Amino acid sequence: MTTTSPGVQNLDHFFSSSAARLDRWRALNAKAQAWAADARGGKSGSGRGAVEAALAEVRPLEDFFAFPGHRLMKTLAERIASSDALGTGRMVQRMSGALLSGSYRNDAGEWESSDDSAGSVPDRMPLAPGGGETRRPYFETLFVTGAPTANFPQIAQELRRLRRVEDPMIYEPVLVGSFEDAMMGIIMNGKIEAVVIYDGIPVPSQHDVPLLRDFLNVHHQLDTSSLAPRDVGVTLAQMIKRVRPELDLYLLTDREVEKLAGDPAASMIRRVFYEVEELTEVHLNILEGVGDRFSSPHFDNLKKYAARPIATFHALPIARGKSIMKSNWIRDMGEFYGQNLFLAESSSTAGGLDSMLEPTGNIKIAQEKFARAVGADHVFFVTNGTSTSNKMVYQAVTKPGDIVIADRNCHKSHHYGMVLSGAQPLYVEAFPMTEYSMYGAVPLRTIKQALLNLKAEGRLDRVKMVTLTNCTFDGHVYNTRRVMEECLAIKPDLIFLWDEAWFGFARWSPFLRPRTGLGAAAALEEWRSTPEALAAWKAQAAELGEELDPKDKRLLDRRLVPDPRKIRIRVYETDSVHKSMSCLRQGSIVAVRDEDYNHHVSAFREAVFIHASTSPNAQIIASLDVARRQMELEGYELVMRSIEIALTIRRAVAEHPIISKYFHVLGADAMIPAEFRASGFRDFLAPGTNWVTALKAVREDEFFLDPTRMTLVCGSAGFDGTSFKNLLAAKYNVQLNKTSRNSVLFQSNINNTRSDVALLIKVLLEISQQIDAELAEGGESARAAFAARVKSLMEDVPDLPNFSRFHDGYRDDPGSVTLEGNMRDAFFAAYEENDCEYLPLMSPKIDERLKSGPELVSANFVIPYPPGFPIMVPGQVIASDTIDYMRKLDVKEIHGYNGTRGLKLIKLAAIGKAPPGGQGAKARTAPPKGKTATKSEA
Numbered sequence: 001m002t003t004t005s006p007g008v009q010n011l012d013h014f015f016s017s018s019a020a021r022l023d024r025w026r027a028l029n030a031k032a033q034a035w036a037a038d039a040r041g042g043k044s045g046s047g048r049g050a051v052e053a054a055l056a057e058v059r060p061l062e063d064f065f066a067f068p069g070h071r072l073m074k075t076l077a078e079r080i081a082s083s084d085a086l087g088t089g090r091m092v093q094r095m096s097g098a099l100l101s102g103s104y105r106n107d108a109g110e111w112e113s114s115d116d117s118a119g120s121v122p123d124r125m126p127l128a129p130g131g132g133e134t135r136r137p138y139f140e141t142l143f144v145t146g147a148p149t150a151n152f153p154q155i156a157q158e159l160r161r162l163r164r165v166e167d168p169m170i171y172e173p174v175l176v177g178s179f180e181d182a183m184m185g186i187i188m189n190g191k192i193e194a195v196v197i198y199d200g201i202p203v204p205s206q207h208d209v210p211l212l213r214d215f216l217n218v219h220h221q222l223d224t225s226s227l228a229p230r231d232v233g234v235t236l237a238q239m240i241k242r243v244r245p246e247l248d249l250y251l252l253t254d255r256e257v258e259k260l261a262g263d264p265a266a267s268m269i270r271r272v273f274y275e276v277e278e279l280t281e282v283h284l285n286i287l288e289g290v291g292d293r294f295s296s297p298h299f300d301n302l303k304k305y306a307a308r309p310i311a312t313f314h315a316l317p318i319a320r321g322k323s324i325m326k327s328n329w330i331r332d333m334g335e336f337y338g339q340n341l342f343l344a345e346s347s348s349t350a351g352g353l354d355s356m357l358e359p360t361g362n363i364k365i366a367q368e369k370f371a372r373a374v375g376a377d378h379v380f381f382v383t384n385g386t387s388t389s390n391k392m393v394y395q396a397v398t399k400p401g402d403i404v405i406a407d408r409n410c411h412k413s414h415h416y417g418m419v420l421s422g423a424q425p426l427y428v429e430a431f432p433m434t435e436y437s438m439y440g441a442v443p444l445r446t447i448k449q450a451l452l453n454l455k456a457e458g459r460l461d462r463v464k465m466v467t468l469t470n471c472t473f474d475g476h477v478y479n480t481r482r483v484m485e486e487c488l489a490i491k492p493d494l495i496f497l498w499d500e501a502w503f504g505f506a507r508w509s510p511f512l513r514p515r516t517g518l519g520a521a522a523a524l525e526e527w528r529s530t531p532e533a534l535a536a537w538k539a540q541a542a543e544l545g546e547e548l549d550p551k552d553k554r555l556l557d558r559r560l561v562p563d564p565r566k567i568r569i570r571v572y573e574t575d576s577v578h579k580s581m582s583c584l585r586q587g588s589i590v591a592v593r594d595e596d597y598n599h600h601v602s603a604f605r606e607a608v609f610i611h612a613s614t615s616p617n618a619q620i621i622a623s624l625d626v627a628r629r630q631m632e633l634e635g636y637e638l639v640m641r642s643i644e645i646a647l648t649i650r651r652a653v654a655e656h657p658i659i660s661k662y663f664h665v666l667g668a669d670a671m672i673p674a675e676f677r678a679s680g681f682r683d684f685l686a687p688g689t690n691w692v693t694a695l696k697a698v699r700e701d702e703f704f705l706d707p708t709r710m711t712l713v714c715g716s717a718g719f720d721g722t723s724f725k726n727l728l729a730a731k732y733n734v735q736l737n738k739t740s741r742n743s744v745l746f747q748s749n750i751n752n753t754r755s756d757v758a759l760l761i762k763v764l765l766e767i768s769q770q771i772d773a774e775l776a777e778g779g780e781s782a783r784a785a786f787a788a789r790v791k792s793l794m795e796d797v798p799d800l801p802n803f804s805r806f807h808d809g810y811r812d813d814p815g816s817v818t819l820e821g822n823m824r825d826a827f828f829a830a831y832e833e834n835d836c837e838y839l840p841l842m843s844p845k846i847d848e849r850l851k852s853g854p855e856l857v858s859a860n861f862v863i864p865y866p867p868g869f870p871i872m873v874p875g876q877v878i879a880s881d882t883i884d885y886m887r888k889l890d891v892k893e894i895h896g897y898n899g900t901r902g903l904k905l906i907k908l909a910a911i912g913k914a915p916p917g918g919q920g921a922k923a924r925t926a927p928p929k930g931k932t933a934t935k936s937e938a
């Protein structure tokens, strides 16, 4: 995506880059220092012109930021105009330093315009009256006013006078004069936390912003030129909420405030004020609104608890830390972690600590705040990872005999969740990416076909849920809204479980939010009540009939519209907060937006009781609370930065003449087949790509690639994924997680900095140079060996096996087209060792049985790492492609495979036998239609 491409004049190409602003300041500083050096050396030259040109690049952006602000910029311009090279050098150095380090947020001196007059009291410092250092949180508030720009400095000064010593936080006003500039402000400036809109502001920006107009017109169907003046304020509030829903919005108007306050279209506005009223009220509201996001009830209370002198007479010796701090032998643990960790421990729920299992106090409030932050109705904290969150959802919403349509590559917690609940998986396959030994995501057509088949066979009523991984480990992001719309057109009460273990951060990116489960649920809910929704469904009904005929082939090829009057919005999203936010390991949430949740309240409580520990870790809960706080206050800026970092890595690898000889990061075009990219989007780096074309792809394409997940192909450098990962860790201190046969996955997150990028590029360069040298030194034979190794890694790749089928004995209706099966019975059948047998993978007996029977039926899950998905599940008939794949796998870790004894198989004679206790196949909710006896008993 274009971020800093030279020669781009429109201001709005910066939308995708806050780093671009800092780069421009760095460039200005370099020019200013060069001019100063010339002046010191008595040289004259083009220094001043260069500084002026660099300043011209910086200046238009500065309207949207509080620091350095109008006054410092004016002083700087005066110094340049008076050819004061040394003064300019000092000032630019200080300004850019303060910007880069963020010191302007708590150091009043940075706002002082005269660097020569130390000690004078600045009149616009971001401090409370009384001055001095402040540790109070700092933010910026955007004021959108129709006042003449010449009055802005004076208005800002009036706003600063509202500050009080008691204020718990401090903010600087940023003033803009139009609808479009307000949009630019909230998009570019991540420090903005609140927006005050004066009614009756003009629309057009004074800047050249064609991309912004495209964004409003095309993506939000908003023709700003036809906006009536009285609608501008509320429309602006609506648009801001779409981009940054976390911001507090205020409207100042001289209209009938009572009417506006009661207008549902203005519901996103936190308070409406009558313009002439006391501005102090606005000020106090701004502080209260941000304060509400800042407060983290569980963590805040834990801090208070830790400070109290409490004697504990419960189990948990580490609480208060005395057994550690006073120990001769383990004191170092206390010194390493710090005393607070132990002071904040308790196994009691008294003292305001609340109970995780039955929250009524600050944990309940913390969960409610998290729900607000992610746009859910309810959030449940989970202290044992999304592995547990997923199992809780299965436990709560499915029961034995229900069918769940699930991506076969989904995380093992889903498969185990179905074993626990007794739901029957109907596995659907993702598109394969055989050349990289990985899977993509499941095409919507496949999911629709499964639903239509079930409808045709009269079992649609048994389908409870669709489970998909969004995004996948490798970054494939579903078109969540479209998936839900089309599936609901076939079955209007389906539940969706979006496993967003990796994607929690996406909520804070306006690019990615529409593709989250909850983001799409909100859009669907909005759409459902529009007249267009019903009209679209009626048009479809006129053509295809009100009741869709599952045999009608047209249904697969067109975008189906659900009946907006019938659909239920029932969305569950699970997020590993610890994977993408500042949360301790295992912190996870189940977020619920289910309008029929009442059906599951008691089941959900049971699920919590079944899965949650009765000794939840208070620190994990606190970090969930704090992670939410951070994301609500700076998530937008941080996520933007992690996307920028990913784009920087992608560009640096692609453009480096030596690195790019051996390594490349797969673009969207390599990760997603063209048929799923209807918008024509090719890649973030492709010429002509900008944030508007990327948004078009987000809106239209079946799959989108999460830019922060970078598959680096290392097979072309002669490394398989695992060896490359080990090399990076052992020799270069670079850690990563996922690998494939010929690739490794790099992820950027809110923790990464540009220094990390620099390190990675340096390492890749060193490795590339080493390959260069080895090939040069080793001569023809080394080059031939290298080419052979690359060919083997890149071309001799095993085919990926599809799910075959469950054995007929584990199917309610063995003749059916759809292949759902009773995996739970098979799972427990394997508990009877006498009913199982083992065959070594290389045994010729396996080949014989594959050829002439009897069938091989897996007794358990077999999951090779990488790639990490089950190639066998309990009850699955093992097909030859699975055996071929397993034999070719060169990975050491295969969960569920007994290296000594071989594959664990269920003896066919045991299939159909009632499991101990008489449960299972004989006691399902939907009794089998056909016979359940096996076809070929062993």
Ligand SMILES: Cc1ncc(COP(=O)(O)O)c(C=O)c1O
Pocket: 384, 385, 386, 387, 388, 410, 411, 413, 469, 473, 499, 501, 502, 576, 586, 588
């Ligand atoms: C798609 C997916 N879902 C769920 C999980 C489990 O999450 P956690 O590690 O938080 O238990 C993972 C773990 O890697 C995953 O990849």
